[in-house]
Amino acid sequence: MLTRPLISRASGRSCWAAVRKALFSSSAARQADFTHTVVGGGVVGLAIARQLAQRPNTTTLLIERHASVGTETSSRNSEVIHAGIYYGPSSLKTQLCVHGKHLLYDFCEKHSVGHRRTGKWIVAQNDVQREALEGIHRLCGEIGVDVRWVGEEEIEREGEGVRAVKGALDSPTTGIVDSHGLMMCLLGLFEDAGGVVAVNSPVESVTPLGSGTPGSSGWEVSVRDGFSGEASTITTETFINAAGLGSVDIHNSIVPPEQHKQLFYAKGNYFSYAASTHSISRLIYPAPEPGAGGLGTHLTLDLGGRIRFGPDVEWVDSPEDLAVNAGRKDLAIAEIKKYLPGVDESALVPDYAGIRPKLGKRGAVTAGKGFHDFIIRKEDGYEGWINLLGIESPGLTSSLAIAERVDGLMYGSVKE
Numbered sequence: 001m002l003t004r005p006l007i008s009r010a011s012g013r014s015c016w017a018a019v020r021k022a023l024f025s026s027s028a029a030r031q032a033d034f035t036h037t038v039v040g041g042g043v044v045g046l047a048i049a050r051q052l053a054q055r056p057n058t059t060t061l062l063i064e065r066h067a068s069v070g071t072e073t074s075s076r077n078s079e080v081i082h083a084g085i086y087y088g089p090s091s092l093k094t095q096l097c098v099h100g101k102h103l104l105y106d107f108c109e110k111h112s113v114g115h116r117r118t119g120k121w122i123v124a125q126n127d128v129q130r131e132a133l134e135g136i137h138r139l140c141g142e143i144g145v146d147v148r149w150v151g152e153e154e155i156e157r158e159g160e161g162v163r164a165v166k167g168a169l170d171s172p173t174t175g176i177v178d179s180h181g182l183m184m185c186l187l188g189l190f191e192d193a194g195g196v197v198a199v200n201s202p203v204e205s206v207t208p209l210g211s212g213t214p215g216s217s218g219w220e221v222s223v224r225d226g227f228s229g230e231a232s233t234i235t236t237e238t239f240i241n242a243a244g245l246g247s248v249d250i251h252n253s254i255v256p257p258e259q260h261k262q263l264f265y266a267k268g269n270y271f272s273y274a275a276s277t278h279s280i281s282r283l284i285y286p287a288p289e290p291g292a293g294g295l296g297t298h299l300t301l302d303l304g305g306r307i308r309f310g311p312d313v314e315w316v317d318s319p320e321d322l323a324v325n326a327g328r329k330d331l332a333i334a335e336i337k338k339y340l341p342g343v344d345e346s347a348l349v350p351d352y353a354g355i356r357p358k359l360g361k362r363g364a365v366t367a368g369k370g371f372h373d374f375i376i377r378k379e380d381g382y383e384g385w386i387n388l389l390g391i392e393s394p395g396l397t398s399s400l401a402i403a404e405r406v407d408g409l410m411y412g413s414v415k416e
């Protein structure tokens, strides 16, 4: 049963009409207001909502707490289409990143979303980093991802001032994408497929219904309008938690205390680069450090060719601590100088920051100690709940593959 209107401030009108239309135009006999409810309007929630909305005779609601979709982590990242070379041979991160990369390139071409296959060099300055590169090279052989060693002469000739004392690996399938354009496109396709979006609607509680298995009679989702403070409640047959930095709070509000989880917040600060002296045509990453919380302060490009450096790893206590920490500029410069000795320090300007929703304090790479894979699962002991936790990098690259997986888990084509 739907109580009170959900307000869509993005369009300045009540969602009530759209919600009612969605409810009454469906021919499927059901008691819940919606077939699917996705909480979280980031790139992952949008991709899932768009995928599920394509199922015939179903209705899908996407709930977002802010006034528009895509304002948290999905718009505060490096916008890199990763090749899938960091996360061990059998992880979900590898599987979904490699598949998601292909889906994303095809999607961007089909729907004219801005993107570019820039390629990337991963560079080593010491023996430990060289070993890391060799590990990546071996892994790529195993998982069938293209990489090649760049010869010394090529580094000298084509390297555009980049230093790689112990070698470089070229990843030709790495690229960049306009993350905002991608999300607007997913939103448009979702709405075209009949999906309903409720913005300004922070979810306050999620309750499984049913006297037997929780969720067997659906779910009740309550939100409070961000402007008016009015409460709304809907019921849904299935519930998908794709709330990014808010996902663990939702998880913990449903499960018993012994199953509670904790999120750790790893802020990544970015610095833009105003110098015109450097023209760099590809992305440059330092070889990953085992156990580090990120991939190292790297050089990325936007679609206009502008250079930015970041993100570093700064552990913070709050998911709202999004101010760039300008005090970390010297640390960033020290890291950048290792692979770009000619960098003009005075041209680095604090730009923006994003926060990684991490399930542990270490291990961004490989499936070894401290590594946390994506959690994307049908929750045991409940019916109709797909839970997504720890969707850090490469979540943007993987988003379309994650959506396929959620659809498969829900409709039975993917077994856990």
Ligand SMILES: Cc1cc2nc3c(=O)[nH]c(=O)nc-3n(C[C@H](O)[C@H](O)[C@H](O)COP(=O)(O)OP(=O)(O)OC[C@H]3O[C@@H](n4cnc5c(N)ncnc54)[C@H](O)[C@@H]3O)c2cc1C
Residues within 6 Å of the ligand: 039, 040, 041, 042, 043, 044, 045, 046, 063, 064, 065, 066, 069, 070, 071, 072, 073, 074, 075, 076, 077, 078, 079, 080, 081, 082, 201, 202, 203, 204, 242, 243, 244, 245, 246, 247, 250, 267, 268, 311, 353, 354, 355, 356, 357, 391, 392, 393, 394, 395, 396, 397, 398
């Ligand atoms: C610094 C950094 C760099 C990165 N670089 C890359 C990269 O180059 N390539 C790559 O593939 N990935 C990258 N990532 C990872 C990628 O950005 C994320 O994996 C992806 O954006 C996650 O999307 P999401 O939809 O799960 O989360 P989000 O974008 O955070 O969306 C979740 C949404 O849920 C909403 N929400 C939360 N709680 C509630 C609630 N109670 N009620 C209603 N709504 C709620 C939030 O407002 C938010 O809009 C990077 C991440 C960071 C932090």
